[in-house]
Amino acid sequence: MTHSLFKALRVALIAGLAMWAASAVPASAVPCASNCLQPGDHQITIWSSGLLRSYLVHVPEGYTGQEKVPLLLDLHGFSSYAADERKWSGQLRESDRRGFIAVWPDGVALSWNAYGCCFLGNALLVDDVAFLRSVIVDMKRRSNIDDSRVYVTGISNGGGMAQRMACEAADIVTAVVSISFPLNSNQCRPARPVSVTAIAATGDGTINYYGSSAPLGLPNALLGLPLGVQGARESLAAWKRLDGCSDKLTRIQLRTDVRLEEYRHCREGTRAGLVTITGGTHVLYSGYVGLGYTGDYVSPIDTATYMWDNIFRDGN
Amino acid sequence: MIDRRTLAAVLAILLSGCDVDPAADVAAPAAVTIQAVPQAGGAKPAPESAPQAAPTPKNRPPLTEMAPQKPFIDPPLPPELLDDDDLIPLPSPTQPS
Numbered sequence: 001m002t003h004s005l006f007k008a009l010r011v012a013l014i015a016g017l018a019m020w021a022a023s024a025v026p027a028s029a030v031p032c033a034s035n036c037l038q039p040g041d042h043q044i045t046i047w048s049s050g051l052l053r054s055y056l057v058h059v060p061e062g063y064t065g066q067e068k069v070p071l072l073l074d075l076h077g078f079s080s081y082a083a084d085e086r087k088w089s090g091q092l093r094e095s096d097r098r099g100f101i102a103v104w105p106d107g108v109a110l111s112w113n114a115y116g117c118c119f120l121g122n123a124l125l126v127d128d129v130a131f132l133r134s135v136i137v138d139m140k141r142r143s144n145i146d147d148s149r150v151y152v153t154g155i156s157n158g159g160g161m162a163q164r165m166a167c168e169a170a171d172i173v174t175a176v177v178s179i180s181f182p183l184n185s186n187q188c189r190p191a192r193p194v195s196v197t198a199i200a201a202t203g204d205g206t207i208n209y210y211g212s213s214a215p216l217g218l219p220n221a222l223l224g225l226p227l228g229v230q231g232a233r234e235s236l237a238a239w240k241r242l243d244g245c246s247d248k249l250t251r252i253q254l255r256t257d258v259r260l261e262e263y264r265h266c267r268e269g270t271r272a273g274l275v276t277i278t279g280g281t282h283v284l285y286s287g288y289v290g291l292g293y294t295g296d297y298v299s300p301i302d303t304a305t306y307m308w309d310n311i312f313r314d315g316n
Numbered sequence: 317m318i319d320r321r322t323l324a325a326v327l328a329i330l331l332s333g334c335d336v337d338p339a340a341d342v343a344a345p346a347a348v349t350i351q352a353v354p355q356a357g358g359a360k361p362a363p364e365s366a367p368q369a370a371p372t373p374k375n376r377p378p379l380t381e382m383a384p385q386k387p388f389i390d391p392p393l394p395p396e397l398l399d400d401d402d403l404i405p406l407p408s409p410t411q412p413s
Contacts, residue, residue: 186388202407210409233397234390249396251403259403278406 037101037143039063046138048131055105055135056082059143060096068146070100070312071139073132075107075154075161077180077283078118079291082106085158088285090304098308101143105135107157114160115185116229128161129168136172148174151312155179156207156282163188163196163235170194175270177307180207180282182235193243193266197273197311199303200232201280209276232274236261239272258300275306 032038042057063069072095076085082104086092095102111121113128121128132152139145150173154162159181166176167183170190179199202209211231230238239245245263252260254275262273277284277300281293284303289295400406 186390208409230390233393237390237393237397240394247394247396251401253403256404261397261403276406278404 032142034141035065035144037063037065044138044142046131046134048134049127051108051126051131053106053108053131053134054082055103056086057104057139058086058092058095058102060099060101062096062099063101063143065144068144068149070098070149070151071103071136071143071145072100072312073103073105073135073152073154073162073165075105075112075152075158076110077154077156077158078111080158081110084290085155088288088290089153089155090285090302091153094304094308100149100312101139101145103135103139105132107161112154112157112161114157114164114181115183115187117160117181117184118157129164132161132165133169133172136169147172149312150174151176151307153177153179153307154181155284156181159198160184163198166190166194166196175311177303177311179284179303180204182207182211182230182232183238184230184235186238188238188242190242193268193270195266195270195272195311196239196243197262197271197275197307198232198235199275199277199284199301199306201277201282201284203277203279204282206282232276236263236272236274239263240266243267243270243272245272255300271311273311275301277301 037057037059039059039061042059043054044057045052045054047053060069072091074085074089074091076082086102086104091102091104094100107121107128108124108126109120111118113121113124113126116122136150140147152162152165152169152173153159153176156179159178162176162178163181163183164185165173167185167188167190170192173194175195175197177197177199180201182198182200183196200207200209207229209232211229211234213228240263243263243266245266248263248265250260250262250264252262254260257278257280259276259278260273261276262271264271266272280299281297283290283293283297284299286297286299286302287295288297
């Protein structure tokens with residue numbers, strides 16, 4: 001009984017917080033209902049699992065609705081939000097350059113309920129998979145999306161959520177790129193093989209490239225904080241198993257401080273890859289200004305450009 | 317002036333006390349019975365295993381065996397992921413990047 005009361009209370013509180021946060025974004029014209037989104041920027045709100053959730057949309061200038069285009073979900077990190085991700089990830093620029101529709105959803109209380117991370121979404125077990133599934137379905141209804149080119153990316157907590165979408169929404173997601181977050185689960189059971197690439201830096205002081213242990217006997221996850229995480233290389237090995245890849249590993253030194261290791265022979269034409277940046281930091285967006293970042297960092301690769309040149313360039 | 321998003325985040329943190337673990341709803345803890353089992357005559361307890369030698373640069377396990385501790389255990393990395401081939405080696409986990 002007490003648990004039910006607390007559950008009802010927290011649902012109401014989260015709904016209130018979500019609506020309040022959503023109201024902080026300037027409203028735009030009400031988008032269309034069926035395949036009539038116009039080029040430009042939109043904000044859309046939908047109900048998901050009893051919560052009012054919102055997401056930003058950018059429809060590229062050349063979009064007419066006559067031809068199918070790819071859809072990309074770009075997920076912000078913990079303590080960030082949709083408009084911040086839109087500003088820094090580079091996907092807004094790539095949308096106009098490549099002609100795909102870009103979407104930036106907002107997590108609850110600046111977080112996503114990914115595997116072991118992050119507060120508060122993870123602690124309250126927010127059903128973000130259901131929300132992001134709803135976003136994809138809603139966007140397919142409002143615009144002309146190529147079903148074989150639905151992509152999800154994200155950074156940090158958003159990268160973890162992208163990995164979770166690969167596990168739990170592979171039936172509607174084609175490929176995933178996670179920046180600075182591993183799979184971090186052994187419960188991943190994708191409905192079908194799905195291409196997953198991680199971009200990670202050995203100098204990441206937040207989510208350790210080599211994995212980390214919880215300190216002082218604390219649990220590996222505490223109230224949505226990932227105190228112990230999987231290593232980036234173990235994460236790649238996990239996707240090799242999940243996608244049924246052969247042992248043939250392609251290794252490419254892209255720059256002196258950037259290397260690619262990729263399994264290119266996996267079931268149903270999927271790939272599993274790891275781009276490793278030697279050094280670097282946690283947030284790999286050049287010039288990023290945010291919590292602990294002053295805009296000085298310049299990434300050796302532009303992550304958005306890399307994704308569209310190498311991973312999202314076709315239907316795999 | 318405080319931004320609404322910042323205020324929402326602060327409120328969310330303050331409200332964290334409302335999180336109730338479903339496991340806490342279990343009515344009664346499971347009973348545990350400990351039963352003494354007689355040992356064979358004269359049997360002595362097995363000696364404790366010798367403590368492992370402290371890691372040194374020479375006996376330190378390969379980087380790839382320094383597996384992180386998580387709620388689950390990863391199987392060993394496949395051989396191809398232990399081989400850099402022509403790639404520039406990565407820094408050690410303990411090396412400054």
